[in-house]
Amino acid sequence: MTDGCDLELINLTKKYGDALAVDQINARFDAGKYVCLLGPSGCGKSSTLRMIAGHEAVTGGSVVLDGFDVSHLPPAKRGTAMMFQNYALFPHLTVRDNVAFSLRMKGENKSSRHAIANELLELVDMTALADRLPSQLSGGQQQRVALARALVTKPKVLLLDEPLSALDPFLRIRMRAELKKLQRELGITFIHVTHGQDEALALGDELVVMNNAVIEQSGPAREVWSAPKTEFVARFMGGHNVITLGGTKVALRADDVTFGKTGLAATITSVEYQGNHVALTTRTEAGDEVLALLADTTFFDTPKNPGDAVLLAWDEGRLHRLQA
Amino acid sequence: MRMPRDIIAYLQAAPLMAVLLTFLIAPILMIVVVSFWGATEFSIYPAFQFDNYAFLFGSPVTYKVFFATFKYAFITWGFTLAIGFTVAYFLAFHVRTQMMQTVLFLLCTIPFLTSNIIRMISWIPFLGRNGIANQTLISWGIIDEPLEWLLYSDFSVILAFVHLYTLFMVVPIFNTMVRIDKSFVEAAYDNGASGFQTLWHVIVPLTKPGIMIGSIFVITLVMGDFITVRFMSGSQKANVGRLISNDISLLQYPSAAATAVVLLITVLLVIGILLRFVNIRKEL
Numbered sequence: 001m002t003d004g005c006d007l008e009l010i011n012l013t014k015k016y017g018d019a020l021a022v023d024q025i026n027a028r029f030d031a032g033k034y035v036c037l038l039g040p041s042g043c044g045k046s047s048t049l050r051m052i053a054g055h056e057a058v059t060g061g062s063v064v065l066d067g068f069d070v071s072h073l074p075p076a077k078r079g080t081a082m083m084f085q086n087y088a089l090f091p092h093l094t095v096r097d098n099v100a101f102s103l104r105m106k107g108e109n110k111s112s113r114h115a116i117a118n119e120l121l122e123l124v125d126m127t128a129l130a131d132r133l134p135s136q137l138s139g140g141q142q143q144r145v146a147l148a149r150a151l152v153t154k155p156k157v158l159l160l161d162e163p164l165s166a167l168d169p170f171l172r173i174r175m176r177a178e179l180k181k182l183q184r185e186l187g188i189t190f191i192h193v194t195h196g197q198d199e200a201l202a203l204g205d206e207l208v209v210m211n212n213a214v215i216e217q218s219g220p221a222r223e224v225w226s227a228p229k230t231e232f233v234a235r236f237m238g239g240h241n242v243i244t245l246g247g248t249k250v251a252l253r254a255d256d257v258t259f260g261k262t263g264l265a266a267t268i269t270s271v272e273y274q275g276n277h278v279a280l281t282t283r284t285e286a287g288d289e290v291l292a293l294l295a296d297t298t299f300f301d302t303p304k305n306p307g308d309a310v311l312l313a314w315d316e317g318r319l320h321r322l323q324a
Numbered sequence: 325m326r327m328p329r330d331i332i333a334y335l336q337a338a339p340l341m342a343v344l345l346t347f348l349i350a351p352i353l354m355i356v357v358v359s360f361w362g363a364t365e366f367s368i369y370p371a372f373q374f375d376n377y378a379f380l381f382g383s384p385v386t387y388k389v390f391f392a393t394f395k396y397a398f399i400t401w402g403f404t405l406a407i408g409f410t411v412a413y414f415l416a417f418h419v420r421t422q423m424m425q426t427v428l429f430l431l432c433t434i435p436f437l438t439s440n441i442i443r444m445i446s447w448i449p450f451l452g453r454n455g456i457a458n459q460t461l462i463s464w465g466i467i468d469e470p471l472e473w474l475l476y477s478d479f480s481v482i483l484a485f486v487h488l489y490t491l492f493m494v495v496p497i498f499n500t501m502v503r504i505d506k507s508f509v510e511a512a513y514d515n516g517a518s519g520f521q522t523l524w525h526v527i528v529p530l531t532k533p534g535i536m537i538g539s540i541f542v543i544t545l546v547m548g549d550f551i552t553v554r555f556m557s558g559s560q561k562a563n564v565g566r567l568i569s570n571d572i573s574l575l576q577y578p579s580a581a582a583t584a585v586v587l588l589i590t591v592l593l594v595i596g597i598l599l600r601f602v603n604i605r606k607e608l
Contacts, residue, residue: 076516102515
């Protein structure tokens with residue numbers, strides 16, 4: 001079902017000279033979804049986001065928003081707004097003037113633009129600090145102001161370029177909850193670029209995993225996690241083992257591995273206690289590294305040590321054949 | 325043996341203090357003292373009298389010359405700012421590679437490897453009555469008679485000032501501009517600002533400290549100059565610097581000192597006013 005504000009990328013391509021940054025990617029995002037663009041650095045996720053935003057010219061293909069090809073429109077005319085990685089708050093303007101910046105550019109008078117800015121500051125809970133300068137704010141506060149500034153243009157799609165990477169780990173988890181809550185309240189599409197799979201899983205309704213300028217896999221977060229299509233996705237999302245069985249590669253979740261009476265022979269190389277479970281790294285005779293996550297009670301019933309020989313077992317139904 | 329910490333600190337600051345005392349504070353104090361001395365046609369004598377100041381403030385020439393000094397400073401400031409800002413903007417935002425930025429920046433500084441006087445004097449054959457400028461304009465048929473105001477006029481003085489001092493505007497402005505995060509420009513663009521709006525609402529405010537430093541350079545240099553005015557006006561125009569240099573050549577040191585003190589106070593006031601607008605300390 002679409003209500004018209006969906007975003008579509010058609011054969012989107014970006015080249016820097018001869019270097020291919022984004023290679024003919026196709027994707028479609030329904031309105032009101034939280035989408036995470038995920039991948040290692042240099043995979044083309046930021047270039048994709050910047051092409052959607054209009055800060056990078058498209059080399060080929062198009063960005064279609066709400067049924068219109070916006071590929072050659074300036075950023076402010078697209079119905080998108082971008083939140084920058086370092087927030088890019090104007091250091092010479094107060095919080096309120098930062099939020100009201102786009103209204104000022106449109107020629108809105110002072111009282112009405114301040115009124116609108118105050119509303120948005122209310123939304124992000126920053127009313128009390130409206131007269132401060134950005135340098136007097138903490139990272140989390142700066143991020144909220146940047147959000148308010150992006151939202152003041154009433155975008156259909158909000159683009160976030162690694163918005164949490166500048167924060168410390170504790171704040172990162174808090175701000176990601178706030179982002180998700182805000183997205184639910186506003187009901188607009190968020191496209192969030194990140195290189196952290198935990199962040200993507202926590203936030204994304206849809207995940208798009210990119211590698212080497214192409215989309216490796218896209219779909220609902222749970223589907224991408226539980227059924228990786230390629231070896232890259234399985235390894236990048238983590239928590240999976242990639243094993244070669246009978247000449248083909250298969251993915252197996254680490255928490256599906258058990259030690260049995262029969263199975264694949266392997267030697268334990270390390271044991272790591274992680275609280276609610278224990279991570280055992282093993283090496284098979286073929287040289288594959290297999291990680292087994294055992295519940296702590298299961299492990300301590302029959303403790304193992306590095307060097308012990310074990311037989312790895314699993315439920316056949318849990319294996320996923322990977323595309324070559 | 326241990327010395328108290330504050331004594332160590334004073335000792336560490338002492339060499340710089342000694343240099344400043346000897347070469348800055350002492351000479352200025354000397355000038356202030358001499359400005360109260362008396363002078364006859366052939367001698368000067370220590371005294372404490374206000375004759376020099378009374379004469380200075382009583383003479384209409386003083387006001388005219390101070391006015392001319394301000395006029396030169398203000399017009400030169402306007403042109404160097406316009407040119408300096410444009411050049412710095414081009415270098416900082418339109419030249420993509422850092423390599424090219426450095427090359428072009430060095431190119432800007434090459435003329436400054438020759439002396440001020442040579443660069444000034446080289447205008448004379450160009451602007452003269454039968455100089456290249458006039459001959460070219462005549463041969464193009466734009467004018468019939470050579471233009472008299474090209475040389476030995478306010479025009480030539482200001483032209484030379486702008487030529488000599490624009491780099492002092494380019495350097496600090498460029499230096500501030502390259503430190504502006506490019507994402508500010510993108511953020512402005514994302515918020516619907518046009519190119520000019522981005523320039524006016526984002527780049528100019530963020531460049532203010534550089535503009536102020538450049539302005540202080542240019543204004544103090546122009547207000548203290550005398551040789552440019554003398555050469556380029558063919559000794560027909562005057563500014564405060566020339567007033568002082570004339571007094572010195574007539575050995576009227578007390579009178580020259582009094583004029584210098586007034587000029588120093590004027591320039592300090594101008595800088596004080598400029599500094600009220602912008603906090604340049606964060607630049608330094």
